[in-house]
Amino acid sequence: xxxxxxxxxxxxxxxxxxxxxxxxxxxxxxxxxxxxxxxxxxxxxxxxxxxxxxxxxxxxxxxxxxxxxxxxxxxxxxxxxxxxxxxxxxxxxxxxxxxxxxxxxxxxxxxxxxxxxxxxxxxxxxxxxxxxxxxxxxxxxxxxxxxxxxxxxxxxxxxxxxxxxxxxxxxxxxxxxxxxxxxxxxxxxxxxxxxxxxxxxxxxxxxxxxxxxxxxxxxxxxxxxxxxxxxxxxxxxxxxxxxxxxxxxxxxxxxxxxxxxxxxxxxxxxxxxxxxxxxxxxxxxxxxxxxxxxxxxxxxxxxxxxxxxxxxxxxxxxxxxxxxxxxxxxxxxxxxxxxxxxxxxxxxxxxxxxxxxxxxxxxxxxxxxxxxxxxxxxxxxxxxx
Amino acid sequence: xxxxxxxxxxxxxxxxxxxxxxxxxxxxxxxxxxxxxxxxxxxxxxxxxxxxxxxxxxxxxxxxxxxxxxxxxxxxxxxxxxxxxxxxxxxxxxxxxxxxxxxxxxxxxxxxxxxxxxxxxxxxxxxxxxxxxxxxxxxxxxxxxxxxxxxxxxxxxxxxxxxxxxxxxxxxxxxxxxxxxxxxxxxxxxxxxxxxxxxxxxxxxxxxxxxxxxxxxxxxxxxxxxxxxxxxxxxxxxxxxxxxxxxxxxxxxxxxxxxxxxxxxxxxxxxxxxxxxxxxxxxxxxxxxxxxxxxxxxxxxxxxxxxxxxxxxx
Numbered sequence: 001x002x003x004x005x006x007x008x009x010x011x012x013x014x015x016x017x018x019x020x021x022x023x024x025x026x027x028x029x030x031x032x033x034x035x036x037x038x039x040x041x042x043x044x045x046x047x048x049x050x051x052x053x054x055x056x057x058x059x060x061x062x063x064x065x066x067x068x069x070x071x072x073x074x075x076x077x078x079x080x081x082x083x084x085x086x087x088x089x090x091x092x093x094x095x096x097x098x099x100x101x102x103x104x105x106x107x108x109x110x111x112x113x114x115x116x117x118x119x120x121x122x123x124x125x126x127x128x129x130x131x132x133x134x135x136x137x138x139x140x141x142x143x144x145x146x147x148x149x150x151x152x153x154x155x156x157x158x159x160x161x162x163x164x165x166x167x168x169x170x171x172x173x174x175x176x177x178x179x180x181x182x183x184x185x186x187x188x189x190x191x192x193x194x195x196x197x198x199x200x201x202x203x204x205x206x207x208x209x210x211x212x213x214x215x216x217x218x219x220x221x222x223x224x225x226x227x228x229x230x231x232x233x234x235x236x237x238x239x240x241x242x243x244x245x246x247x248x249x250x251x252x253x254x255x256x257x258x259x260x261x262x263x264x265x266x267x268x269x270x271x272x273x274x275x276x277x278x279x280x281x282x283x284x285x286x287x288x289x290x291x292x293x294x295x296x297x298x299x300x301x302x303x304x305x306x307x308x309x310x311x312x313x314x315x316x317x318x319x320x321x322x323x324x325x326x327x328x329x330x331x332x333x334x335x336x337x338x339x340x341x342x343x344x345x346x347x348x349x350x351x352x353x354x355x356x357x358x359x360x361x362x363x364x365x366x367x368x369x370x371x372x373x374x375x376x377x378x379x380x381x382x383x384x385x
Numbered sequence: 386x387x388x389x390x391x392x393x394x395x396x397x398x399x400x401x402x403x404x405x406x407x408x409x410x411x412x413x414x415x416x417x418x419x420x421x422x423x424x425x426x427x428x429x430x431x432x433x434x435x436x437x438x439x440x441x442x443x444x445x446x447x448x449x450x451x452x453x454x455x456x457x458x459x460x461x462x463x464x465x466x467x468x469x470x471x472x473x474x475x476x477x478x479x480x481x482x483x484x485x486x487x488x489x490x491x492x493x494x495x496x497x498x499x500x501x502x503x504x505x506x507x508x509x510x511x512x513x514x515x516x517x518x519x520x521x522x523x524x525x526x527x528x529x530x531x532x533x534x535x536x537x538x539x540x541x542x543x544x545x546x547x548x549x550x551x552x553x554x555x556x557x558x559x560x561x562x563x564x565x566x567x568x569x570x571x572x573x574x575x576x577x578x579x580x581x582x583x584x585x586x587x588x589x590x591x592x593x594x595x596x597x598x599x600x601x602x603x604x605x606x607x608x609x610x611x612x613x614x615x616x617x618x619x620x621x622x623x624x625x626x627x628x629x630x631x632x633x634x635x636x637x638x639x640x641x642x643x644x645x646x647x648x649x650x651x652x653x654x655x656x657x658x659x660x661x662x663x664x665x666x667x668x669x670x671x672x673x674x675x676x677x678x679x680x681x682x683x684x685x686x687x688x689x690x691x692x693x694x695x696x697x698x699x
Contacts, residue, residue: 068535072585075539075636077486078493080452164490168536179490232448239672241635248632252588 047171047254047376048189053199065193066170066186072251074169078177081165082231083128089116089223092216096226099236102213105308106224107140107149109133109207110347115222117215118142122225123149124240125233128176129225130154130162138205139163141187143174144240145250146372147265148188151205156180157197171375172251188376190364206362208346210309218333218345253375259382262371267310268380269365271297276377278370279312281305283384287327289336291315292383299363300325301383302336302346310367313348313360418464418474420510424691428463431659431684437675444669451488454541454675457481458501460684469510474518476504480526480544499544501526506552515557522550528581540581540590540627547581548591564604572599584629593625593638601645613650620645620663626671639670641677649686656687 047066064071090096099121100106106117111134118129123142130139137154141163154160161180168175174187183195185202192200215222227235243250247262260266266278275295283290284303292299302325303310316323323338334343334351342353348360373380418427438453439446459479466472478501486493506520526545530538540546558570576595584590601618620643627637647661663680670676 062534069537069586071536073495073532073536073538073542075541076452077484077495079488079490080484080486082451082488233673234442234445234447237442239635241633241672243635246632248630250629250632250634252585252630 048186048191048193050191050199063194063198064184065191065198066189070170070252070254071175072169074167074251076165077167079164080167081125081127083130083162083164083176084122084126084225084229085130085162086132087122087129088226088228089131090226091221091223094226096228097224099227100212100224101236103211103308105209106212106215107142107151107207107209108215108222109138109140109151109205110219110349111136115215115219117212117222117224119212119225119235120144121235122227122229124238125231125235126229127165127174128163136205139176139202140207141174141176143187143372145169145243146171146173146188146368147244147263148173148366148368148372149207149209150187150190150366151207152190153203153205156192156202157200169251171253171372172249173372173376188368188372204364206311206347207366208309208311209367210307210346214307214309249371253371255375255378256371257374257378259385260370262369264370265367266370266373266382267301267303267312267365267367268373268377269294269299269301269312269363270377271295271299271363273297276373276380277383278373278380279303279310279383281310284310287329287335289325289327290383291325294363297363298322300360302327304335309346311346311348312365313362316360318342318355318358418462418472420516421464421466421472421688422690423466423468425466425688426464427686427688428461429684429686431460431462431682433458433460433680433682435680436678439665439668439676439678440673441668441670441676442673443671447673451486452675453483453485453487455483455485457483472508472510474504474506474508474520476506478502478526482542482544484542495532495538495542497530497538497542497544499527499530501544502546504552508556514559515555518552518554518556520552520554522546522548522552522576522579524548524581529583537585540584540592546578546592547583548579550579551577553577566605567602568604569602570600572601573597574599589628589630591628593627595625596623597621611650613648614657616647616649616661618645618647619643619666636670636672636674639668639674639676641665642667643677643680645680647682652685655689656685658685659683 049065100119105120108115108117114134116133118140124144127143128139128141137160139152139154141152142149154162156178159180161178163176163178166175166177166184170186175184176187177184181196183192183197186193190201192198244263266280268276268278270276271294273295277294279301284305287304290301292301298315299312300315301312318340325336325338328334328337333345335346336344340354342350342355345351350356350358421427435456440449440452461477462474464472464474480499480501482497484495503523503525504520506518508516508518510516524545524547528543528545528547530543532538552574554574556572558568560568574597578592578594580589580591582589598621599618601616603614603616605614622641624638627634643663644666645661645663647659649657649659651657661682665677668676
């Protein structure tokens with residue numbers, strides 16, 4: 001009797017586990033990107049040599065995981081572009097925000113009910129903002145030359161640090177360094193490429209790029225970086241001339257491809273196996289959801305070109321059922337709805353419904369200029385082509 | 386367009402200071418050795434410090450003292466006068482470039498040293514007032530130095546430019562009748578830059594073309610028994626944008642106006658010494674970049690005329 005009871009208990013537990021949601025996490029859990037601390041995969045990338053890292057073998061002093069001959073001094077020098085730490089964040093209407101227009105791009109991060117926005121107009125001059133939000137220590141890194149923004153956990157290798165701008169570039173992309181160990185990182189590869197932390201991948205926090213007008217419409221209490229940064233700069237002016245629209249680059253890159261304009265902003269999605277696909281904004285002339293399969297992985301890509309945002313998430317399951325999503329328009333922050341009645345925002349959070357509070361997990365994905373995605377991932381595919 | 390801009394007026398009986406090449410190496414304006422008689426061999430050795438720590442965005446000065454660039458140059462000029470019409474000047478330099486970033490985390494300094502580019506210039510003296518010259522800047526200096534970690538440094542920190550340039554100038558001076566020791570001069574130098582086709586191995590970098598216009602006056606005084614030649618100059622400089630792979634490089638180029646008082650004094654009949662200071666009066670740069678704060682030049686000149694020996698009399 002006891003044995004039969006134990007078997008029943010065993011199968012009951014088995015049944016319970018099979019009913020848990022897949023691809024979503026309860027609110028309060030980390031909703032970091034797919035590459036987080038898993039080490040990820042460098043398959044399909046170009047120039048990243050991680051030989052010997054997994055075995056724990058001691059590293060050659062001065063080793064670089066990227067070709068050292070292709071690491072360049074960009075000109076300003078170490079900390080010549082001053083990163084910000086804990087900048088003043090203000091509400092719409094406060095002092096220090098006159099530099100910002102509604103159609104200016106911002107990089108937003110949401111932790112719980114708090115939303116912070118970091119404008120391109122500030123990041124063009126500082127490239128890194130070290131901050132804290134919702135109990136997390138975060139570095140928002142942005143490279144104006146590649147148009148790429150990644151949010152890093154500043155707790156790296158069990159040590160909270162701040163990141164600075166090294167002044168070095170690889171494939172025209174920002175190489176931050178951490179001040180705790182002076183290790184260098186490739187921003188787009190999301191890995192330390194030199195120093196004591198070599199091989200360590202900062203945990204990613206998902207970011208959303210959109211316009212300030214859209215973000216404050218969704219989140220009226222969002223805080224945005226004030227122009228009172230402690231540095232004398234003319235925020236609102238762009239420091240790189242006609243770079244954003246010209247075909248030309250300022251530094252050499254390893255690989256190039258002219259299928260798209262070099263400066264076309266695309267959303268790249270990198271799965272855990274290193275397969276990568278680009279999604280162009282012209283796919284989202286109106287608010288659109290694409291359910292795609294990148295080899296073994298199903299991915300949601302949702303965007304709205306008129307509102308200037310695109311985001312992607314792993315297609316989740318709830319009650320062992322893959323979500324079927326439909327677009328929502330004019331519903332405030334909610335941009336899509338599933339078959340269970342959950343409404344989801346652009347951060348992949350269920351804001352209402354039976355699974356309110358759940359968060360979709362994501363692959364490594366960010367918007368960047370086409371040339372930068374191809375330079376780092378020359379095997380990148382373009383969706384629909 | 387480039388050729389039509391080359392015909393301008395220059396002459397100076399004194400060394401005129403200019404700016405050229407990477408990081409403000411004073412080359413194109415330092416080409417003019419004084420006119421001399423046939424068979425005269427002359428030269429000078431000078432030290433030039435160009436200090437840039439004024440951060441500007443367009444025409445606005447930013448309140449930011451975190452960045453500093455200094456170019457220390459040792460300049461050797463030699464010249465020989467073949468005839469009453471033709472002379473040749475040569476110019477060699479040794480360059481030390483420094484970049485210093487200072488902030489709350491400390492100070493970071495990057496230094497390069499090396500031979501700079503050289504210039505050879507042939508001059509034709511049209512008359513006692515007018516001289517025309519054509520020069521070639523020869524890329525002797527290294528343009529691929531790396532920092533102490535073995536990483537490639539950008540063009541601005543290299544002692545050399547890796548490119549051949551053409552330099553054209555005209556030179557005019559006139560002495561006043563009411564005071565024969567007082568002379569006025571005007572200088573124009575146009576530098577047509579070449580391309581460094583081995584920048585970062587296989588990219589192309591080209592510094593912007595440069596136009597300089599200089600006007601000034603000099604006199605001669607007897608001061609406490611010492612013959613001294615004070616001078617004052619105004620120098621206008623227009624630097625075109627640099628190009629990387631034929632694309633405009635932001636944060637390069639601009640227009641500048643400088644004032645430069647100077648003085649030279651005879652140590653002996655054949656040797657003189659000179660000093661000058663240059664300060665900016667106006668500047669407007671493209672995008673945001675460091676611009677000159679001050680420049681100092683100190684030097685010694687000598688002249689060996691036919692059938693006379695150099696007289697050392699310190």
